[in-house]
Amino acid sequence: MTDKLRNRSAKRSPFSSYRAYVSRLQVLMNGTDQEAEWDERVVAALNGQASVELRRVAALTKRRKFGAYFTGTKLGELLLAKCASFDEHRTFYDPTCGMGDLLLAAAKTFPLERTLPETLIKWGSRLAGTDLHAEFIDGTKTRLVLLARQCHQTTNGLVGSPDKFFPHIRVADGLSEKTAFQRATSLLMNPPFGVVAAPNGCKWAGGRVSAAATFMTTALERVRPGTEVLAILPEVLRSGSFSEHWRDRISELAEVHIVEPYGVFDESADVDVFLIRLIRRTDGNATRKKRWPVPRKRRITTVANHFDVHVGRVVPHRDPETGPEYDYIHPRCVPTWTIMREFSETRRHEGCVYQPPFVVVRRTSRPGHPYRATATIIAGKQPVAVENHLIVCEPKKRTLKSCQELMRELKTEVVNEFLNARIRCRHLTVSAVEAIPFQPKTGPARRKP
Numbered sequence: 001m002t003d004k005l006r007n008r009s010a011k012r013s014p015f016s017s018y019r020a021y022v023s024r025l026q027v028l029m030n031g032t033d034q035e036a037e038w039d040e041r042v043v044a045a046l047n048g049q050a051s052v053e054l055r056r057v058a059a060l061t062k063r064r065k066f067g068a069y070f071t072g073t074k075l076g077e078l079l080l081a082k083c084a085s086f087d088e089h090r091t092f093y094d095p096t097c098g099m100g101d102l103l104l105a106a107a108k109t110f111p112l113e114r115t116l117p118e119t120l121i122k123w124g125s126r127l128a129g130t131d132l133h134a135e136f137i138d139g140t141k142t143r144l145v146l147l148a149r150q151c152h153q154t155t156n157g158l159v160g161s162p163d164k165f166f167p168h169i170r171v172a173d174g175l176s177e178k179t180a181f182q183r184a185t186s187l188l189m190n191p192p193f194g195v196v197a198a199p200n201g202c203k204w205a206g207g208r209v210s211a212a213a214t215f216m217t218t219a220l221e222r223v224r225p226g227t228e229v230l231a232i233l234p235e236v237l238r239s240g241s242f243s244e245h246w247r248d249r250i251s252e253l254a255e256v257h258i259v260e261p262y263g264v265f266d267e268s269a270d271v272d273v274f275l276i277r278l279i280r281r282t283d284g285n286a287t288r289k290k291r292w293p294v295p296r297k298r299r300i301t302t303v304a305n306h307f308d309v310h311v312g313r314v315v316p317h318r319d320p321e322t323g324p325e326y327d328y329i330h331p332r333c334v335p336t337w338t339i340m341r342e343f344s345e346t347r348r349h350e351g352c353v354y355q356p357p358f359v360v361v362r363r364t365s366r367p368g369h370p371y372r373a374t375a376t377i378i379a380g381k382q383p384v385a386v387e388n389h390l391i392v393c394e395p396k397k398r399t400l401k402s403c404q405e406l407m408r409e410l411k412t413e414v415v416n417e418f419l420n421a422r423i424r425c426r427h428l429t430v431s432a433v434e435a436i437p438f439q440p441k442t443g444p445a446r447r448k449p
């Protein structure tokens with residue numbers, strides 16, 4: 001990119017304040033490694049600093065709007081470890097490459113040539129990337145040179161610009177690309193996660209959809225059969241029931257080889273993600289093997305077979321305090337893993353109340369917490385009004401014993417693992433609680449008359 005063009009785009013760019021950091025990287029790239037702390041500065045530049053600097057100069061609202069969250073070294077390497085092969089004919093394209101973290105993870109697996117320029121020419125022929133923002137594209141190329149210099153342990157800096165080595169890394173809208181998708185043998189993706197309007201004619205969703213979902217289907221529609229796709233995607237696409245049509249579309253387009261929950265993306269983006277590895281199918285492939293894995297059906301019964309599950313009915317700031325007065329429970333007044341018989345609060349309520357015994361489960365439930373479903377048994381003789389941050393499980397057999405069995409089960413690692421695999425967002429749903437495998441020793445529930 002010429003200086004004139006670069007200045008013009010920098011003026012328009014929402015990330016122009018990031019340019020100063022990219023310029024510092026360019027100075028590092030051109031400098032000699034005799035300079036003080038050159039090695040340490042390169043290690044920092046290649047490991048997480050690009051993200052830290054972006055957070056320092058760009059407001060959260062802006063980063064969110066453009067989905068600018070860069071993949072950390074550990075996560076990038078974990079994704080690349082799922083790649084089938086790095087043989088020299090394989091070419092990698094990241095359609096939304098940001099500061100090139102996934103391309104760096106790929107380049108780390110490439111061999112070195114005899115000289116630094118020869119290595120850069122070879123890497124440039126195997127790596128492609130697009131991003132909307134010129135600062136990120138310049139940063140990607142600079143960091144790739146820094147990596148190559150680090151690997152070669154050359155003392156001298158690169159003279160001039162890295163542009164000539166990386167003709168396929170450029171400013172462009174990934175969604176408008178065609179050639180780059182056709183050229184690649186592997187796609188590396190961590191697309192933006194925001195919500196956008198569904199594309200025209202979209203068959204798997206209407207209205208507003210995840211940008212990541214759109215990027216994935218667009219990419220798969222454009223690549224050649226056999227192309228390997230490795231991606232980091234938001235957890236909701238793996239476990240959300242509303243994403244089922246999207247998962248079906250992915251299974252139509254590709255063989256699904258790996259679907260692996262990961263956890264929180266990083267400390268700056270508090271969103272759960274999963275990793276996926278796909279191989280683009282040949283169009284019209286009739287067999288349709290290797291579809292998105294459906295959770296294996298277990299023979300044992302679930303909570304829904306033995307309990308009626310509801311969300312508590314009191315919405316404190318909405319419901320008027322009129323009607324009969326009841327004992328009243330909400331998460332702050334309910335001690336966990338015990339039987340509650342005494343109630344410190346009451347309130348008037350006109351809607352539905354519950355007759356003990358029953359189990360309440362807190363709706364707030366963080367993945368990775370010691371207990372995903374924290375429970376309390378509510379006992380006593382009088383009906384109780386329950387706030388809507390608690391899930392109520394009423395035993396079909398109406399016995400305290402059933403409640404005790406359920407509470408014991410909810411405390412187990414089996415339930416934690418089940419809920420971690422089933423639902424990664426922070427709130428339990430009625431359907432997730434109903435689906436918890438549960439086989440009471442006290443025998444099957446009596447049928448309702």
Ligand SMILES: C[S@@+](CC[C@H](N)C(=O)[O-])C[C@H]1O[C@@H](n2cnc3c(N)ncnc32)[C@H](O)[C@@H]1O
Nearest residue numbers: 068069070071096097098101131132173174190
């Ligand atoms: C979540 S970041 C990931 C960057 C990189 N793939 C990584 O893993 O570190 C998403 C990137 O997509 C870029 N982006 C958003 N919409 C885009 C589009 N339509 N075309 C190309 N890049 C886009 C953003 O600027 C941002 O750098």
